[in-house]
Amino acid sequence: MAAEGQQPPLPCSLDALQDRLAEHRKCFDSLVELIPAKYYFAKDPDADLSGKQLHNKKNKAPKQVVKDATKKAKKHKLDPQSSQSVLDIQSDNLKAAQNNGSTPKKPAVNGTQPNGTTLEALPTGSIVELQAKLKNRIDELRAKRKAPSQEVVADQPRSRQDILQSRADRKRERKEGIKAKKEKRRKLDDTTGMATTSKSAKESSTPTKTVPTVTEDVSFGKLDFGVTEPTKKRKGPTDIAGQLKQAEAKKQKLEKLKETDKEKAESIQESATWNKLLKQAEGEKVKDDVKLLKKSLRRKEQTKQKSASAWADRQASSTKEKEDRLKKREENIKARVEARNAPKGKGQKKKRPGFEGGAGKKKPGKA
Amino acid sequence: MAKRRKKRTHVKVDEAAIAKVPKSFVIKSGVVGRSLAHLVMDVRKTMEPNTALNLRERKGNKLKDFVHVAGQLSVTHLMVFSKTPAGINLRIGRIPRGPTLTFRVNSYGLAADVLALQSRPKSPGSEFKTSPLVVLNNFGGDAKHIKLMATMFQNMFPPIQVQTMKLADARRVVLFNLNSETSEIEFRHYTVTVKVTGVSKSVKAIIQTDVPDLGRYDDISDYILRGAFASESDVEDAGESTVTLSQNYVGKGNRTAEQRAIRLVEMGPRMQLSLIKIQNGLCEGEVLYHSLVQKSAAEIKEQEQRRKKSEAERGRRRAEQEKNVAAKKAANAGEGADEDEEAGSDPQAEDDEDEEDDDEEGLDQMEE
Numbered sequence: 001m002a003a004e005g006q007q008p009p010l011p012c013s014l015d016a017l018q019d020r021l022a023e024h025r026k027c028f029d030s031l032v033e034l035i036p037a038k039y040y041f042a043k044d045p046d047a048d049l050s051g052k053q054l055h056n057k058k059n060k061a062p063k064q065v066v067k068d069a070t071k072k073a074k075k076h077k078l079d080p081q082s083s084q085s086v087l088d089i090q091s092d093n094l095k096a097a098q099n100n101g102s103t104p105k106k107p108a109v110n111g112t113q114p115n116g117t118t119l120e121a122l123p124t125g126s127i128v129e130l131q132a133k134l135k136n137r138i139d140e141l142r143a144k145r146k147a148p149s150q151e152v153v154a155d156q157p158r159s160r161q162d163i164l165q166s167r168a169d170r171k172r173e174r175k176e177g178i179k180a181k182k183e184k185r186r187k188l189d190d191t192t193g194m195a196t197t198s199k200s201a202k203e204s205s206t207p208t209k210t211v212p213t214v215t216e217d218v219s220f221g222k223l224d225f226g227v228t229e230p231t232k233k234r235k236g237p238t239d240i241a242g243q244l245k246q247a248e249a250k251k252q253k254l255e256k257l258k259e260t261d262k263e264k265a266e267s268i269q270e271s272a273t274w275n276k277l278l279k280q281a282e283g284e285k286v287k288d289d290v291k292l293l294k295k296s297l298r299r300k301e302q303t304k305q306k307s308a309s310a311w312a313d314r315q316a317s318s319t320k321e322k323e324d325r326l327k328k329r330e331e332n333i334k335a336r337v338e339a340r341n342a343p344k345g346k347g348q349k350k351k352r353p354g355f356e357g358g359a360g361k362k363k364p365g366k367a
Numbered sequence: 368m369a370k371r372r373k374k375r376t377h378v379k380v381d382e383a384a385i386a387k388v389p390k391s392f393v394i395k396s397g398v399v400g401r402s403l404a405h406l407v408m409d410v411r412k413t414m415e416p417n418t419a420l421n422l423r424e425r426k427g428n429k430l431k432d433f434v435h436v437a438g439q440l441s442v443t444h445l446m447v448f449s450k451t452p453a454g455i456n457l458r459i460g461r462i463p464r465g466p467t468l469t470f471r472v473n474s475y476g477l478a479a480d481v482l483a484l485q486s487r488p489k490s491p492g493s494e495f496k497t498s499p500l501v502v503l504n505n506f507g508g509d510a511k512h513i514k515l516m517a518t519m520f521q522n523m524f525p526p527i528q529v530q531t532m533k534l535a536d537a538r539r540v541v542l543f544n545l546n547s548e549t550s551e552i553e554f555r556h557y558t559v560t561v562k563v564t565g566v567s568k569s570v571k572a573i574i575q576t577d578v579p580d581l582g583r584y585d586d587i588s589d590y591i592l593r594g595a596f597a598s599e600s601d602v603e604d605a606g607e608s609t610v611t612l613s614q615n616y617v618g619k620g621n622r623t624a625e626q627r628a629i630r631l632v633e634m635g636p637r638m639q640l641s642l643i644k645i646q647n648g649l650c651e652g653e654v655l656y657h658s659l660v661q662k663s664a665a666e667i668k669e670q671e672q673r674r675k676k677s678e679a680e681r682g683r684r685r686a687e688q689e690k691n692v693a694a695k696k697a698a699n700a701g702e703g704a705d706e707d708e709e710a711g712s713d714p715q716a717e718d719d720e721d722e723e724d725d726d727e728e729g730l731d732q733m734e735e
Contacts, residue, residue, distance in 0.1 A: 215547060219517070221501035222526035273655060274511045277647070280465040281518040283389070283443065 033085045040086045240300060244293040251290060388525045390417040391444040392433055394424050399450045402477065407448050409478040409636040413541060413556050414446075415495040417525060430650060437462045444523050445649065448472075457640065459519060460649045467646040468519055473551065476637040489632055493617075494558055498525050499539035506545050512645055512656045513545070516552070534614035540631060552642070556635025561616055561627040564601060564609055568594055574620060600630075 032040070061069070076082050084092070236246055258265040276286045287293060393411045395404060411418055419442075433445065447458040455475075460467035482488040501524045506517040520543050537559060544553040563571050569591045572579055584590045609628050612621060621627060645656040654662075662670070 215505055217505045217507045219503045219506060219521075221521050221524055224526035224528050226528060226530040273647070274515070277466045277515055277645070277655065278518055280461055281515055282522055283461075 029087055033087055035086060037084060037086050037089055041089075240293060240297045243287050244290065244297055247288055247290050247293055250288075388417055389444060389523055390440070390442040391446060391523060392419055392422060392437065392442055393446045394422065394433065394448070396424075396430075396447050396449045399448060403448060403450060403455060405477050405479070406475055406636055406638075410446065410448075412478070412495060413499070413635050414523075415498075417498060434462055434649065447650070456643075457638075458650060459523070460646075461519075462649060464648060466515065466519070466655075467648065467650050467652075468516060469643045469646070470552070470640040471643050473639040473641060475639070478556075478635050481633055481635070481637060485632070489558060489560070489634070491634070494538040497536040497538060499541045499556070500524075500527065500537055502540055502542045504542065504544040505547055506543070512642065515645060516545075516642060534612065535617050538617065539634070541635075550641065552640040554636075554638040554640060555633060556637075557631035558634045560630050560632055561612070561618060561621055562600075562630055563620075564626060564628040567591070601628075 237243055254265055254269060257268070276288060279286050391414050393407055393414060395407045399407075411420055411422075430445075430447075436442075437445070443462055445458075445460045445462055447456075447460075449456050449458070455472040457470045457472050458467055459470070501521060503517055503520060506513055506520075508514075524541070540557045540559060542553070542555040542557065544555070545551075546553060563574060566574070579590070581587070581590055584593075608630070609626055612623055612625050612627055615622050616627070641658070642656075643658055644654050647653040647655060
């Protein structure tokens with residue numbers, strides 16, 4: 001009996017079909033009822049586009065209206081009669097459809113959707129319009145920030161030639177820009193003494209006096225950055241003889257030029273003297289004068305000679321001293337040897353003080 | 368263990384660094400009046416600290432004495448004031464062989480007079496311990512003599528050490544302004560002062576000085592709100608002359624990153640100079656630019672010849688004198704002591720004659 005009772009009736013029997021259907025339906029309904037209505041039904045695309053995705057300021061309702069609407073919505077949410085479950089809404093719609101046969105009932109609150117059973121032909125006009133509007137707005141913004149337009153994608157695989165060409169063009173433009181700037185700066189500097197910018201002086205307290213215009217062309221003292229530049233290649237020889245040669249060569253050249261083209265020679269000479277003066281004013285020593293270079297060369301040679309002769313003297317005297325000492329030593333040795341070897345009876349030996357007595361003589365009083 | 372004492376404490380002076388800084392002698396030559404002597408002292412103060420403040424010139428000192436000493440002391444510039452019936456001259460030259468610029472001092476004002484003009488003169492403090500900043504105005508342009516002047520003025524003062532200089536070392540400013548219409552150079556000397564901006568007078572008084580007398584006020588707000596909200600000079604300060612201090616500056620409360628207005632207070636002598644000539648050597652040499660006189664080539668040659676002749680003549684005379692003196696000395700030494708006195712006077716008289724000749728040429732006063 002237990003085995004019979006436990007086994008359910010076979011699933012494919014016809015009389016239990018209705019029951020089974022009802023059972024299944026109850027299952028689904030209970031699940032569907034759990035889903036809140038606003039998520040179950042399809043959203044109205046129009047309603048959404050107007051609010052969140054686009055910053056559409058024109059269609060925004062004035063603040064007060066929005067406030068009232070939100071208040072109303074809140075109240076409606078808490079109203080127990082307004083909350084209809086999915087099943088309720090579905091049954092209502094079904095009844096309305098059967099009664100009217102045409103338009104399905106739309107719930108009065110915003111946010112809930114038109115029914116899902118009879119689909120209305122959505123207002124295609126509005127969506128297409130909005131999409132077109134969106135596209136236009138995007139294009140506008142892209143144009144504003146100069147993003148590459150869609151067509152560039154087509155010629156992305158540019159040839160090597162084109163790339164090189166565009167690079168060369170850009171380089172040329174940059175160079176021209178720098179040149180133009182230089183020209184402008186040079187032109188400004190050329191205005192000698194002319195008032196490039198004139199400002200009225202601050203003496204505005206005496207309005208009866210004419211305000212003197214002060215031209216502003218301010219430069220400041222020298223700046224020492226403490227960083228020695230990588231030493232520039234020294235032009236020309238640094239020793240006196242070389243500089244002398246160079247100065248003389250320059251002089252010769254100038255003389256030659258004077259014979260052929262006098263004016264050019266004069267201008268060269270003038271600019272040379274002025275440059276020399278400027279350098280001297282800054283503190284650099286310009287070694288250009290042939291006479292002075294000759295003098296210093298002569299002085300150098302003389303000191304060299306003097307020191308050479310002093311060295312020779314020193315050497316000679318030191319060798320002489322050595323020889324003298326050696327000679328003296330040998331003499332002394334020789335004298336000593338001679339004195340030792342000389343015959344004894346040569347003469348009375350000189351008595352040393354304190355040793356007047358003879359050798360071996362005994363003193364009186366001693367045993 | 369006994370307390371360790373430092374052994375090698377002498378700070379070695381960097382010879383190279385000393386040599387790079389330009390130094391100057393400011394002297395007067397010949398008879399100058401009392402005010403010009405004062406001007407010389409004022410200019411010496413301006414050029415401090417790289418000048419000889421207490422330099423004493425004797426009557427017999429000649430230019431070459433200074434030049435000879437300058438080499439050893441690494442002095443680079445020479446400024447000579449002199450007075451002639453035509454006017455007052457200032458010669459600025461670079462030792463030993465550099466160009467000389469001769470200016471005529473059209474007018475000058477002493478430092479004492481400038482201070483007398485001010486209602487609250489600042490007394491000099493430690494401003495003269497560092498060299499001034501130099502500012503040139505309107506010295507642009509391609510004219511060679513203007514360029515040379517600008518270079519000369521810029522190089523008279525030591526350069527600003529960008530890496531190591533402290534903001535508190537910039538205390539004075541020397542301004543050279545070239546007036547393009549009259550082509551006069553105005554020399555001005557200022558002290559840099561920083562003032563608090565943007566606060567009312569009352570608050571400024573509290574910040575800068577000690578607490579003022581608040582006996583008459585009930586509340587500090589009475590004191591703050593009693594008067595002017597901004598002094599007249601504050602209005603001028605706002606704008607270009609306001610800076611943010613990048614380091615601490617001299618004075619109470621002048622700290623880094625504070626806004627201050629820079630004000631220049633005139634301090635030193637004023638001079639109006641006009642350039643007369645530029646010479647190749649130190650107070651001698653070929654005249655490369657003359658603002659008044661233009662000589663033709665023939666005239667220049669003639670002048671040069673004349674000069675050479677007179678130099679040769681002088682050399683000959685000197686040689687002759689020395690020969691005479693030597694001969695006389697030898698003769699006296701042979702004859703004896705009592706005749707030395709008589710003979711001694713003669714060669715001295717001859718020597719004096721010779722020295723007078725030299726006086727003419729020494730500190731060159733041959734002006735147009």
